[in-house]
Amino acid sequence: xxxxxxxxxxxxxxxxxxxxxxxxxxxxxxxxxxxxxxxxxxxxxxxxxxxxxxxxxxxxxxxxxxxxxxxxxxxxxxxxxxxxxxxxxxxxxxxxxxxxxxxxxxxxxxxxxxxxxxxxxxxxxxxxxxxxxxxxxxxxxxxxxxxxxxxxxxxxxxxxxxxxxxxxxxxxxxxxxxxxxxxxxxxxxxxxxxxxxxxxxxxxxxxxxxxxxxxxxxxxxxxxxxxxxxxxxxxxxxxxxxxxxxxxxxxxxxxxxxxxxxxxxxxxxxxxxxx
Numbered sequence: 001x002x003x004x005x006x007x008x009x010x011x012x013x014x015x016x017x018x019x020x021x022x023x024x025x026x027x028x029x030x031x032x033x034x035x036x037x038x039x040x041x042x043x044x045x046x047x048x049x050x051x052x053x054x055x056x057x058x059x060x061x062x063x064x065x066x067x068x069x070x071x072x073x074x075x076x077x078x079x080x081x082x083x084x085x086x087x088x089x090x091x092x093x094x095x096x097x098x099x100x101x102x103x104x105x106x107x108x109x110x111x112x113x114x115x116x117x118x119x120x121x122x123x124x125x126x127x128x129x130x131x132x133x134x135x136x137x138x139x140x141x142x143x144x145x146x147x148x149x150x151x152x153x154x155x156x157x158x159x160x161x162x163x164x165x166x167x168x169x170x171x172x173x174x175x176x177x178x179x180x181x182x183x184x185x186x187x188x189x190x191x192x193x194x195x196x197x198x199x200x201x202x203x204x205x206x207x208x209x210x211x212x213x214x215x216x217x218x219x220x221x222x223x224x225x226x227x228x229x230x231x232x233x234x235x236x237x238x239x240x241x242x243x244x245x246x247x248x249x250x251x252x253x254x255x256x257x258x259x260x261x262x263x264x265x266x267x268x269x270x271x272x273x274x275x
Contacts, residue, residue: 006031010054017058021070022146023203023228037072041065071147078113080167081120085269086216086247091124093266094245095136098213104138108209108239110202110217112143114163115154115195117216122191123176142209144200154197157187202232206239213241219249226257233258237274246272 006014014034015026026033038053045065047053056062057069081087098105109118118141125139145151158180164173173185180186200209202220215236221229236246237260246261248254254261254272261272 024223025225078116080116089266106212107141107214108212109143111220112145118143118195122194141195146201211241213244215246221252230257240274244274
């Protein structure tokens with residue numbers, strides 16, 4: 001019988017490992033989260049206990065196990081058109097403003113989880129193109145995540161009824177999805193072609209991604225230390241074209257972390273423009 005308890009020292013050691021690998025700060029008393037996320041891996045990798053798993057992960061003896069553990073700890077739920085206002089701002093302000101330059105636009109969805117955010121952007125763009133043919137220039141969306149399993153989900157673009165029920169209207173479901181069998185739906189090829197999914201650890205360099213006009217980095221910084229937040233924000237500033245915009249989660253701000261952006265109040269919401 002496998003053991004799924006961990007002691008305080010094991011928790012502290014794993015917490016340090018996780019922060020060093022991907023910037024996530026677990027904080028105190030999150031042992032339950034480690035247990036729930038990692039316990040399935042004990043049986044999958046035929047290990048004696050959760051303690052055994054943690055020791056192997058931290059020591060680096062098993063690279064496949066290490067990748068699987070980070071993957072399990074960084075997998076987060078999301079939903080379509082999350083919070084609403086960022087997509088309203090994208091449609092009503094950012095795309096019309098940037099389209100005036102008549103040059104190709106690039107958008108980055110950082111930490112794209114299971115793909116709902118970048119695909120929601122694609123739907124917005126498609127709707128504008130249908131209403132105003134020729135209004136928007138060529139637009140590409142790059143979506144990144146640290147999790148290999150999430151990237152596979154993103155690329156497949158197949159979602160069950162529970163995932164589809166979270167934030168997606170019946171009208172958009174009919175317009176942008178097709179039956180994939182087994183009660184699942186697949187996003188259509190037009191929207192899928194808009195998005196290029198790539199692996200990216202936000203602790204690493206972003207230089208290979210190129211420059212962007214808009215970056216969505218929403219509900220990600222809340223998991224990082226202040227030092228890591230500052231590093232990510234300054235790197236994102238360097239990844240934006242002049243006049244580019246950054247959108248954060250509703251509970252996130254730049255206060256005390258970087259001076260490279262100016263706050264822009266929208267109705268509703270707040271966004272940040274590169275100085």
